Amino acid sequence: MAAPESGDGNNGAARMVTLISSDNTRFEVEAAAASLSQTLQLTILDGGGGGGDGIPLPNVDSATLSKVLEYCIKHAPAAANGGAPNATAVDRAELERFDNEFVNIDQSVLYSLIMAAHNLEIEGLQSLVAKKVADMIKGKSPMEIRRTLGFPDPTPEEQAEMNAHMLEYGWAYE
């Protein structure tokens, strides 16, 4: 399977690393992009992931990983500049537009992205996806949340206990 394109900044000299998804697909990306992941950063700094080796990511499937890398490649140049200081308003607006479009995806993909961003510790992606999911569940009732996520319903006793506990904290319900 083809690796995603490495952003515009690729002058041929950039160091590349290989990431291997849980279903054994190999992705070749610039080290700078992969380093957005705190988890990968250390391995890459130690010189890992280059050549034929590759870094196995047993918790991330190829569909999710390609999405994650799309984000990393887009955000790598700004992160390399230390974020905002050098970025022009145009660059920032472009990133914002990209982010908005990026999370405009199927719910199931979004949930796999949460876990991947979490496992790989990609801070920006974590908050981006978390905010999107937060927006999606905002108006839902506890019952709807349980149905969506497949949680079992609490027993009436548990429910009563939770209600009482909340009141104790001074958290009143309308």
Next chain:
Amino acid sequence: MLCYIDRTAWPESERVQLKSLWIAPLGMYYSDGVQKIMFGTGACKVLDVDLDGITPQILFTPDETIGGCEYDDVPVLGLFEESLVPVGRTIQEMISSSTTTEAWFNILKWLPTHSVLEFGLVCREWHAMVMMDQFIQSHVNHANLNKSPRIMFILDPLSGLYMDLEKCTDQLRPHLIPDLVCSQPCHSLNAGSCWFWNFICNPATGYCERIEFFDNDDTFFAGRIGLGYNSEINKHIAVHITYKEKNLETRYYELQCKMRLVNDKQWRPVDPPPRPVAATPPAYANGKIYWLVEPTLGPVSPRCEIVAAFNVKTHEFEVLQGPPCSHECGRMTILQLQGALCMACSDRSTSTVDIWMMKDYGMWLMEYHIELDEFLPDYLSDNTTLLAVDPKDGRILLNAGWSLGYYDPKTATIDTIYTEEIPELPYYLP
């Protein structure tokens, strides 16, 4: 070397009895004033010896019925202590060790308070999570991050009935209460006074506690209750100040002052401030609650304006120099903007409001100068005070009693978001 034990020097009978492939010390202790070392053997026997190592004393030999010491060469004995220390995971550990729950932690922290409250009933794990201090702190930081100020009307401070400004329509308008003051939010709680009683509330959750005193003087006094936050113990502190006596002619006054932790019902007396406090709601910033000094009581101050500050950690008041402006020109209010202590000083002759901010070393710098000439009569300088600065665009939220509006310092324009016939406008910002 502490001691050397030569097993060949032991008496024959003990040597045979204690023969084992594994022997190791378990601990040292004092018995009858003599220091001893306790050993265990692979055959489950326990002995102790003096430091000279010569005479072993057998303390325990397993009964036939225990049996079980099949392997002579493995360490089978150990010590234990009396303890209630749990080995199972606490709910906090369960939450932080589960990636799924941790991911939900990171999602729920972005939600508004009322959603979090609802979701606390989804399941036991979420319930435990939203009650964790760690979550509450993280939620305050994230849910308010870069958000415009939120405004709620207090419909009934007694029962904690509030109305979000966003829900106001032409048909649905709050009936405003005169003689009501409410503080700026101090770590998510607001304090206020209404007639002769006070309240502490969290309008986001609907929590409200009414505070009454037997020694109240039945008068409305806006400077009565101050709210602070001690970040060392993560607790809110309420300070209550009243006048036992005040005489405007002789300038004689007597203050009484008490404080309590908000979650503790017991009030404790504290030394009152060294200056009389003004009838203006106090403000909290950086570990101190600040009151304005009442200019009509006590010794006449040669300098402009002074502030009495209560330190939430030491529980003591101090007096600070205020900015170079005077009560004679117009109204003064004290407030917190962007974490710093500020004073808004109006000048009715020029229809302006100056906002001074206290910088390091108690130095005052004028941060904003607002000209209200164009916006009369809605924004009378004497009625106008600041509520907050919108972190998104730097606009300043003004409360003019009649009207609420955003003043844009770049264009010097006001965008009125609410107006009302009744002069008093209670407000709150979460």
